[in-house]
Structure formats: structure tokens, C-alpha cells
Amino acid sequence: MTLPLAPLAGGCRDVPVLKQRGQHEVFCGLTGIIWLHRKIQDAFFLVVGSRTCAHLLQSAAGVMIFAQPRFGTAILEETDLAGLADAQAELEREVDRLLSRRGDIRQLFLVGSCPSEVIKLDLARAAERLSAKHAPKVRVLNYSGSGIETTFTEGEDACLAAMVPALPQTDRRQLLLVGALPDVVEDQALDLLMNLGIEDIAVLPARHADSGLALGSNTVFALTQPFLGGTHAALERRGARHIPAPFPFGEEGTTAWLQAVAREFGVDQARFDAVTTAPRARAKKAVAQAAARLTGKSIFFFPDSQLEIPLARFLTRECGMTAIEVGAPYIHRAIVGLDLDLLGHGPTISEGQDVDLQLDRCRAAQPDLTVCGLGLANPLEAEGLPTKWAIELVFTPVHFYEQAGDLAGLFSRPLHRRAALRLEAAE
């Protein structure tokens, strides 16, 4: 088994990080519900919050709201703020009504928000009480997706971390894949791992409550998403062991990730090559086609999802881009350390945000492509700076070999469009 990628001389692991406080232009963790409820098919996510929370969810969910969604908001009213005692009773009433209407629900998440956290509504206790009341049919769990505690994808982390303590115990030697991936990507990952001869694989989150997911001290886990710090800690508390690896973006990232897992399971080199050679070649070819437009171009990342560091690694190493600044809402070194090693010296690594100061840096640098949220994208385009909106990277299948070309394509498309449009006269 060859060693995985060696750290680049002068990688970014020990580069001082730029930290600023100020206005953050990011989503809160409630947004995670939008993709989690599609993934966990028998779960309902009940946010306890304000009209703002409901408004955020519908703004983010777009048209999904109309397909009998499995999420909603229990909107706090004045009476709930007046006295805490009856907030529990109110919640119980709403949950009873919900569960009687929706017999298909097996897991109910009570999701905390800023308002519910500020008034110290004890949702953990509510979840315990409701769990006892609705057992064995429905399990009620609690996590916080509030903006004061979580940023965007950290909502998924909080949700998965809340599930871990309740999972049954097993001494099986198994591999646990952690992170909600699009079904098509998850299936590809499972196929690759099975072809390598790894038999016993489970996925967190499982698609159903009765999936038989269990864990213990013989479980090793690999993360497919970089934003799972809390889940990582919760799994280690249950005795599971983490397999550190770069994240499976692009050909190189996917190969390094698979190699880390293969080494853990003692897969021999010949078998590894037999399984990966063809998809590696496919991925390389697809990336090369999409990356033609990206080579030599500079990129600037505003913080959004914690995917920024692995993606910057992919774009600089496999697509020939130069990173100017890589901003992440939070940097978890035990998790993205290997990606930082592989990211060549040069870019500013920033954590957190003062959006006005960061915009000043972005304008001064005039990057060829800026990765940012939808609140900044059109304003920057109007200033002449091409953008790629970041949220798409969370919703679109981008991991592993077969999506490597699509991933590069997401970044090359805005540049392609810029080149294709002849609108000078219209301006």
C-alpha cells in the first residue's frame, strides 16, 4: 500500500489564521434541515422559534415547501414568552397534533433556534418527555440549529451528534461513513469500498430509524464532510476511532481518502489499483476538460460551509488555480489538517468574518472568481467580479470520482458564461 499524498513543503497547516469579528454574512444551522429531511426519510424536523426562523426556512427551501415537507416551525407567540411553564405544554400539544396527523414519522427532531435558546426553553427535557410518551413508535431528539451557536452546515453536525449517544452498542468491526451525501454519491462510495473488500459498512445518517445502525469500540469512521467536528467528538466518546484523510473531492482527494480507509483495512496495493485505476482515469479526464478554463485563474473564498479548505485544495492542485484567500466559518484542525497540508503556501487563511473588511480585501485583490453566498453574489457581479454561489456546493453531488468533472464544472461555468456573453452595448 503506497502512502497517501505527502504534505506539501510549506503547506498551510501552521500558517497564522486571520481572525476578525464583525458582521457575518452566513446562514444559521437551521438551513441544514433543508437537505437532512430529504436524507432521513422518516424524520420530521420541528423548529421551535420565531417567524424569522419560519421565513428563513421557506426562503431557503424554495419550492420544496409544497411537497408535504417533513419540517415546520412552532412559532413562539407572546404567551409563550410570558411564562415558561406552559411553553412545555404548548409544545407537547403541537407535537401530539403533528404526530397524529403524520403517522409516517419515526424520528422527531426538536430543533432549537436563537429565540428558544435565549429564553432557555429546555428542549432536551421536552425531547426526553415526549420520547417516553410516544415510545416505541417515535423517538424524539433535540439539537440546536441557532445562529448564535451554529453556522450553516454545523446544523447537520449538531443533528448527527445528537443521534450518536442514542445508537445501540455493538462490538462489530465496521466502517462508518459519516455525513449526509446525495444518494447517488453514497451508493458510489459504498460500491468502491465493497470492491476493495470492506464488507461491513454503515452510514450516518441512516435513511431510516430502523436501519440497525450501532457502534462501539471496534467501529472506525471516515468523514465525508469537513464540518462534522461535534459528531467526530461524539463518536470518539462512544469509543469509535477516526480515520484521518483529505476529503474526497476530485481525483486526488478521492484516491487519498480511499487509501486511508484501505490502509486501515489492510487492502493490498494490487486490489486497490484494480478497483481505482479506471475511475481515476475517468475523473482525471473529466476534470481536465472542465479545468481548461480555470488554469492560471485566481479564486477568493468567503466563509460559508467549511468546505472551503478542501475545495481550495482541489482547485489549486487539480485545476491549476491560485487561491488568494480561503475563508471558513470555522477551522477544525483534526479534521481538515491533511487538506491544509496539501494546500500550497500562499493564500490567506481566514476564520470567521467581518464582511465589510473582507469585501475590501476581495475588491483590492480583484480575483478571477469569488465563491460567496447569495447575499453577496449579484452585488459583486455588478461590480465586475465573477462569482460562484457557494450554497450549490452543499446541494449538488460533488464528492468522489464520478462527480469530479461536475465539481470543476461548477467553478468553470461562471467564467464560461462571462466569456460567452456579449453585453457591453447594454451596459
Place this chain on the structure above:
Amino acid sequence: MKLSVWTYEGPPHVGALRVATAMKGLHYVLHAPQGDTYADLLFTMIERRNHRPPVTYTTFQARDLGADTAMLFKTACQNAYDRFQPQAMIVGASCTAELIQDDPGGMAETMGLPCPVIALDLPSYQRKENFGADETLFQLVRALAKPMTRSAHVTCNLIGPTALGFRHRDDITELTGLLSDMGIGVNVCAPYGATPHDLTQLGAAHFNVLMYPETGEAACRWMERELAQPYTKVVPIGVGATRDFADEIAAIIGRPVALDESRLRLPWYSSSVDSTYLTGKRVFIFGDGTHVATAARIARDEMGFEVAGIGCYNREQARMIRALAKDYGVEALISDDYLDVEERIEQLAPEMILGTQMERHIGKRLGIPCAVISAPVHVQDFPARYSPQMGIEGANVIFDTWVHPLVMGLEEHLLTMFRDDFEFHDAAGPSHHGGYAMSVPADIPQPIHAQVGELDTAPVDAATAQVIWLADAERELKKIPFFVRGKARRNTETFAAQKGLNEIGLETLYEAKAHYAR
């Protein structure tokens, strides 16, 4: 607590954002946690604005609570002033900041910033978006406007258009032209496009045009009292309303005014024989009070529809809509719960819905043609083309908009009638998104009747679910136009249940038809 999946209105601070974003030279400092910046993308994406909304969010986090949120707010205020140099600022709290009681107004006052700072008190747990917009404009006008000499020529102010307003951009253009034809200039249009300095000049106008009561009424009332400016009560949407609006202005300024109708086409289009099939079409109308009231009049008097039901989601207009419903002999629905609206639509089984983005989806689900008349709307209702609702061109736009889905509906129906034709088949999708796909994806839960390939997705109530449709009746039912099929199905089942029948054959279908004949 109230379980909500979808809301017609955002929280009140979003209303304040709509006013701030509509204006220039004004900055809003909002005491809010991380994440509340989601509202920015309503403006940058749905309205496609090319600049960030002029708002600074303090972005407090859990670790700041109980410690220095007040300091954080002051720093944010100072930084916002230093960076943007606004002519005036508004400060306020979002729903979470309301709970930590930092008093943004009081804090900003002690800072001695060199521009007017207006505090907003927006109760997040009682009121909603429209109130927030109305209250914000009112506070701005109250702080900045003052009595002054009237302009030499007759001018008026346009009051109420905001950012994220349904067709506000083009309504302003249309009204400005219409007033100009009458020899009346626009002094200030606010908040849309106005600066705080412009607001100090409001007093020069002879009267106010209240374009949208939802977002401008409080300011107009105040100006009527404090600046002695009368304001218009008629909202000029539709032909009759536009003519009444002209008469109202003539009365206000004490001289006759001419309305130029040379480009008005709705009356002739509506009179032409092609429109005969519109007669008596049953429409259900839902949205904000102003657009519902104007749409009801157009529907009945200018299109020849039958108004089957009306309602609004903003309780500020509930009284007006209830009174109007009496006029039309229908029951008003005042609710902000879309499930109530869906239920009412199912119960009335109208042939067309005029509503919001949500009713568009309800229409899609039930297979009822729908046109959008009111916010909340999606990105397609902030069009690139000129498409006002108000005035002369507004009437033309409305005729086209409302008839379009119906024509499409007929086309759809013809295609369905000839479904067994060799060139049409079930797998061919609909001709228009206003209908519904003939081949429903497998992952959508199907109602009971889908087993027999029925397109009707109307829910079956438990009392009649026991009735079995025989094949011949089922076939006959499919020949009934889809937009009344749901009603026919339910009527027939109710009729059969009353007669104690548990099977429906051809005979029963036609007996029921005769029984319910209007």
C-alpha cells in the same frame, strides 16, 4: 405556539428592510444574531438587486450573550456610520434581540452620531412584515418631514412603494405618466428611490397618492394631520378604479383632469366575442387586502367572472375585506395559514384562482388555473419587461395575465379529450405549467383514484371513500373538463352517499349532474 410550514409574511424587521433597501442614503443597523442576514438574498436574488441591502447586522453569538451585546451594537453603529456616511440611520432589534432587551434606540441616542437616528419598535411576536414596513416609513416621515410652502405647480407624493413589492417598480412609472398627463408632477416618491433628504421635502406636495395602504397608510394619515395633505383612497388597479382615481384627484385639486385612455385595451378585449367563454367563470381571490379588493372588482365588472370567494392574509385589512365580501355575497377568509386557504379552495372548487405564490402551487396541485395578483411572489414575478398593475397599461397587463392560464387550460383540455388519439398519449407532458403533468412521478403519494389512471387529485373525504366507481362512469368522468372534474367527482360521490348507493355507474353520474345543475 403555532405550527407553521409556510408563512405569507416575514417578521416585521423584514418590512423595515424593505423600506431601507428601497431608499438611498439611509442605513439600517439591526441588532440580530448570526444567520438573520438570510434576508439579504430576498433582495439580491428575488428582486435581483445589484447592491447589498443597506443594513448592518450586529451578529451577536452565544458567547456574547449577557456580556457585551450592547457594546457590540454601539460598535456596529459607529462602523456603519463611518463606512457608509448615511444621511440618516434607523436602528432596531430582530426577534432574538427583542428578547435580550438591549434597547437599540436608547443606545444609539447616547452615541451622538452626526445624522438623525430613528429608533424602530417592531414587536416581532405580534406583528408581521407589512406592519414593519408601514411603521418604519411612518417613523421616518414623522422624524424628517415638516410643514413647508407648497410647490408652485400642482405636485403630489407617491407613498408606499417598497423593495420586494409586487410590481412596485412599474406601478411608479405608470402612475407618474398618468399624473403627468393630468399636469400633476411627482414631488417625492417614497420610500422607493427616496433619500432621507427627500423625505424632508414631502411637505411641498399638494396631496399624497397612497399607492399601497399596507405599507403607506400610517405615513399618509400622519401627513394629512400634520402637513394638511389629503391623500387618495382609491387604488388605481383596474379600469373602473383608475377612472375613479382620476375623479378623486379632480376633487382634491378642484379642477377637472383628463385621463388619457388612448392605449387602454382591456374594455375591447373583454367585449370581443373571444372572451365570451370567460362569462361566469368562478374565481377565488386571495392575497393582500389591497390587491384582493381591486382584483375582485376587475373580475366581476371588467372580466365578467363570478367571484366565488375572497380573502386576505394580512389582518390589517380584514375589516375591509369582510365588508367587501358582504357586497359580493361571499364569505371572507381571513387567515395566514395556507392550509385554510387550500381547504377553502377545495371546498369551492373554483375554475380559476387569483392569488400569491402559494395559491399558484395550490392551483398546480389541484389542477386549477392560477394567476398571481399579490405578494408574496417569487423571482418570476419580478420580470424584466414592463408590467405594472396600476393605471392604463396595468389593466392591459392584467387582462393578458388572467386570461393566459385559462386559454392554456382549454388547450390542455382539448389535448386531454383527444388523449386516445394516435399522436397524443399519457406520457406527453402538459402544454403549460399551469396544468399538471399527466405522468406523475412515482415518488409522489397518490390519492386512491390514481390507481385507475385518474388525473383528478382532489382528496376524497372519508365519508364517501367507500363508494366504488364502475368502469363506465370512471370513463365518462374523464370526459368532463378537468377544471370542473374534481367538483363533479365530489358531487357525484356525495349524491351517491345520500342515496345510500355504494357503486357509481353512468346512471348515477348523470342523475347527480341533474341534481346539482346550476
